Amino acid sequence: MADPDAGWSLPAWTYSDPEFFAVERARIFRPAWQIVAHESDIPNPGDFQTLDYIGESVIVLRGDDGAVRAFTNVCRHRGARIVDGTSGCAHKLVCPYHGWTYETDGRLSGVPMKASYGDGFALADHGLSPVAVENWQGFLFVRLADDGGPSVAEMMAPHAAEIAPYRFADLRALGRVTLRPRAVNWKIIGDNYSDGLHITVAHPGLKRLMGDGYGVAASPHADRMWGPIVERPSPNLSERAYQHFLPPVPHLPPERQRLWTYYKLWPNFAFDIYPDQVDFMAWLPVSPTQTLIREISYALPDARREMRAARYLNWRINRQVNAEDTDLVARVQAGMASQSFTVGPLSEQEVALRHFCGRVRDVIPQARLHHAPGTGWSKV
Template sequence: MQDLPDPRSLVNTDYADGSIYSNPELYDMEMDRIFMHNWIWVAHRSDLPEPGNFITTFVGPHPVIVSRDRKGDVHVMLNRCRHRGATVCERKSGTGASFVCPYHGWAYGLDGALRGVPYQEGYSGQLDKKKYPLVSLRVEEYNGLIFAAFDKSIMSLDAWLGRAKPWIDLFMKQGAGWPVKTMGEHKFTFPGNWKIQLENTTDAYHFPIVHKSFLDSVDEETQNTFDFVGGKGFVEDLGHGHSVMVMIPELVDLDENLDAAIPERFLELAEELSKDYPPEKVRQIVRAVGGTGFNLNLFPNLACSMAFFRVLRPLSVNETEIRHIAIGMDGGPESANEARLRLHEHFQGPMGFGTPDDAEAWDRVQRGSLAGRDIAILLNRGLGHEAKREDGNLFSDVSAETGMRAAYRQWLAAMTDEMAAAETGV
């Protein structure tokens, strides 16, 4: 049997070995030890607003169905018939009463229970349908975010999110008093390891360099807003691999500073909204349209990034799928939601000024990391002036690599717990 790579030799406090992006054995370990033993984000509540709604997605490499049954309960189930293994649903989303395997017709309810088997007499009474439901994962929800886990023994989602929860609550204020809803997505793949994108969400250091074309495309007021690398923002370790990067402190809480001047780029929208809403509500909506002033990284696969969800899915050791999910106000003014979509397209869309440049940078990291041997990936920016808050959170300036160090601490913990148990025979 081939020896497994030892993650402890690959990641340290301030550096990582380049092979973390390209070692296939390490990747296989990650799919097991991280994506099978942690909470993985699968959906937002608005994806399943009514009983009978469902979507299909993935938990790591495993295809799953996320459904809301007739009682309103959410289920996450492996998209695999218990008979011969065929997928039982190929639709991205929809509404229905059951999932029927196209191969032999086994039918399952929205809760995964096996409801019907054609020609059941062929089993001579030896088939107990109660023993063969779709395999269900553990499911929990926080403020509209739905997570699933294979490992039913892990800590509660509430404990897992921990100090990230207040930031989730702040992020959801983008509904401007209405619930947040998803409004479509842009999905693409890039030829690189999933951790390259994980690192990116709380990396402000790259912004003025990689996104110069975006900064050149906006007005001077917006340029000044995004000139945050030398500003008063910060990156903070929230525990369990989660981190937050505050870029624009005055936009952290969208319910505050409602008397601030409306940015020039939103004056036309504000004028239109003023026909139906009082001045304070107009300012609240306009602030929500522009998004929050921070990026929140939830280990291992979800970023609540200023004004959208970014979801990563590892496809192989050197290929990753990214979904950029636009969000808006469920019940809010259509003009405001349209404005959010136009902003989303401007940066995150396939013809936008942000996503293509990010993807090019990620591609180059993957290719460049293959050059040479024993050359470190540096994770030490901001380490010299990293400090600790009263609650124990580590933090540093906005361009520090505190968020990356937080993610790799959790990565190492997840990757070594089972290794330690195997070595000791536990």
């Protein structure tokens, strides 16, 4: 049966309501895969990366045996955070509160005054709490809860052949993780990412680079957007220089030599795949109207001057795009506060937005209501 709401956006109240946000955290984000790092970011035993989101801190750690594992960054004694910072190296994890010590495989190996905890106390019962981790094409993902949903590999299966030539497993970080706070609901950032209709209106640089070639398609777990770089030189200096300097990439087929491709995965992260580099971006919910964008770029080693120039120019071009998007999402969050707005009609061309809204309504049926229900609806 056709969904009667298929042609409509999510209602405005779902972009600011604290109770709806709490349900999203439980039903959407705890079972969702979140990207942490590339395996090359933790090459040696004891190397770790952390990810903080929805009130949890997760540590992804390479063990002494070379295996990559993930745990909540929480001591099993009194709940203290164990490690600080976004990355580091620790051959043993020692809680700074009482000195409980854990091995790189999560085992509890040392407790001061162990005998004082009684005869029934066993180290084996109090190891770090494990978190599911998946290595997909060299990228490391974690998931707090398993609801039976697909793996990242299964989510990206329809696009596996397209991605294979980019050699994701061989990528290396171009810099450090960048964190950008935004005073908007997380869904607004995702909506904007999947929205192809605004490219011509709000991103003149992308329009100059891609002409009318920008496209959008939706699949069950991943949206795909793409745009070929046109041959006609752009009147903009950075864009024209990018068109000029972008060198041939030996490992890419001809049709991908000058193609920008974007993949957005449910619910809140994306890969931007260029011939010269690959960027990832996740938009992590902080509150109903606060989101933290987390992003980093990766690339294959390439010392050519032309490639260095192309990567720099890519950054300049997309810095302008990000500035334009920052203004757009702020405008939407402000407009959502108006009592005059409930839901908006979606074009048949807005396939990715339609798909996303449908998934949210499936997970949280109250998202079909045009106005917020009374307080406590999530407990009924």
